[in-house]
Amino acid sequence: MFKKILIANRGEIACRVMRTAKRMGIKTVAVHSDADAMALHVREADEAVAIGGSAAAESYLKIERIVEACKQTGAEAVHPGYGFLSENRAFAAALEEAGIAFIGPGTHAIAAMGDKIESKKLAKAAGVSTVPGYMGVIADGDEAVKIAREIGYPVMIKASAGGGGKGMRLAKNDAEAKEGFRSATNEARSSFGDDRVFIEKYIEEPRHIEIQVLGDAHGNVIYLGERECSIQRRHQKVIEEAPSPFLDAATRAAMGAQAVALAKAVEYKSAGTVEFIVDRDRNFYFLEMNTRLQVEHPVTEEVTGLDLVELMIRVAYGEKLPITQADVKLKGHAIEARVYAEDPLRGFVPSIGRLTRYRPPEGQGVRVDTGVYEGAEITMFYDPMIAKLVTYGADRKDATHRMAQALDAFAIRGVNHNIGFLAAIMGRERFTSGRLSTDFIATEFPDGFQGAALSRDEADQLVSIAAVAQHRITTRDLGAASGPHKPAVPADWTVLVGPPPRARREVHVVPGADGTYAVTLDGHTRQILTQWAPGVGLFEAKIDGVGITLQIDRAGAVLTLFRSGAATEMRVVSHAVGALTGLMPVKTPPDLSKFLLSPMPGLLVSVAVAEGQDVKAGEELAVVEAMKMENVLRAERDGKVKKIAASPRESLAVDQVIIEFE
Structure with a gap:
């Protein structure tokens, strides 16, 4: 077996490959850009080599520097992960020329399948269904x-x-x-x-379902079931699962057979994925083949019990596949949610900054693949993925329940993130019933994500929990007091919910023994049992015997509770203070309607208007590039341009003024 391999990637996938390599007794080499000098994959590798500037084009895409890093460290093989050079034929060829093994398919397969136009021609010739x-x-x-x-x-x-x-x-x-x-x-x-x-x-109401294939250098090719990847935003997958809740055994077998036929047609060896579009009648059409490990490979690993990275390494070393098609059994159900540094409340614009808190969930059936740590920085140079959260259960309902619980327990602070949005998806009836398509997000959130809506009972539970939390905070604070006039902890509280003007809720709290509280709200009493201590971010409790996990932040007198995709701000005060709070004036936010602001940090690619020009609603105003994606900014209403405040090729901060209108 290889004694040392280099991972030509970064982030969670580099850490993922290292985990398997170390288990196999293989030494690992990390490469890194300037921006990633303190990254997790650098810390976890046995050796690390700096290969260039922060931009990917100056480092992770530099073939000659990675080949040189292999020679410098004595790495016998390279695992490319996904993205960057993972499907670059010239990279695989350069490694081959240098006598370094590429942990992936041959150059012929990469070239044939890497070109989306040529791959469709080859698929058609191999008898695979294709889209007109x-x-x-x-x-x-x-x-x-x-x-x-x-x-x-x-x-x-x-x-x-x-x-x-x-x-x-x-x-x-x-x-x-x-x-x-x-x-x-x-x-x-x-x-x-x-x-x-x-x-x-474009196939309307389509599902995106892909088949995992695995081949070796001895002509053996098998498929490892499918992954449902229909929940996407801007054509990027958000939630993936295995198996698909839509496929029957006959369709699965037919898709698998076509995927294997295509892989054999290009003499495929290593792990790869054949992607299909599937219509409402289970007709399927070839979309593309990814000649690499997929981001969503963990769900296949969970339901098959196989380590795809290990199998890739063994195949690259020349070994035969240790399993046949008859050995492949799908057991249970797995779901993956991609956790990104982005702001769903502002159109999912990327978010950058330092992770001031990073506490991933733990527990049975929970897996977190990540490339960050508490204190790490999310930069503007790379994909904004923070982690992949994977849950496994006996069936889809079990896996979904565990995912909802894990999302509620996943604590991230310092950057905006999409955990609330992911939790909201888990709670949608259309998701729980398995009625998925690639327009799921556009249909379920037609006006974008505005935060999850809690049921009345869920909202009441949060009010009750906030009152208990404040009771415990006050009990701790007053515990330090002494003397004959030591004040008592009040039993009656006013909970002010939301931003001004706040809704008022009156709550009565009676503590019992061993962390038990009787909490009365609107005439209904709940029994809450918790050992939560002030300052702890995770609030775990039982309400009337049913377990609940949520996150709680405290900033001065304000408590913010995070549960099921909703963030609820509350102030818990005495009745007297609550009455006075209602008399406070509400601060009016500034009017920003006369400005076009940059919704994200990025590069101003172009400005489509000039000073003094009249514009119509919907007209293009500017294009901002962030994380290699172009975002077209349009006029919200008719108007006239007063001033252009930024120039093309200028780096923009969030909310920086681009255009001012009269």
């Missing part, structure tokens, strides 16, 4: 419109060298086709150095 479309090179926006009309709207414009949701645009009319061609080619050029795009028919 135009696979030729498209010259400009006008030609894109012509082709889209011939195929029939709606169509999807995609980067030929694309992946990760980049370089993709849905077009429903001529205008969207023309603009989509421009944006897709720009993103493709920026992300992949290849601006070719193709157009294909």
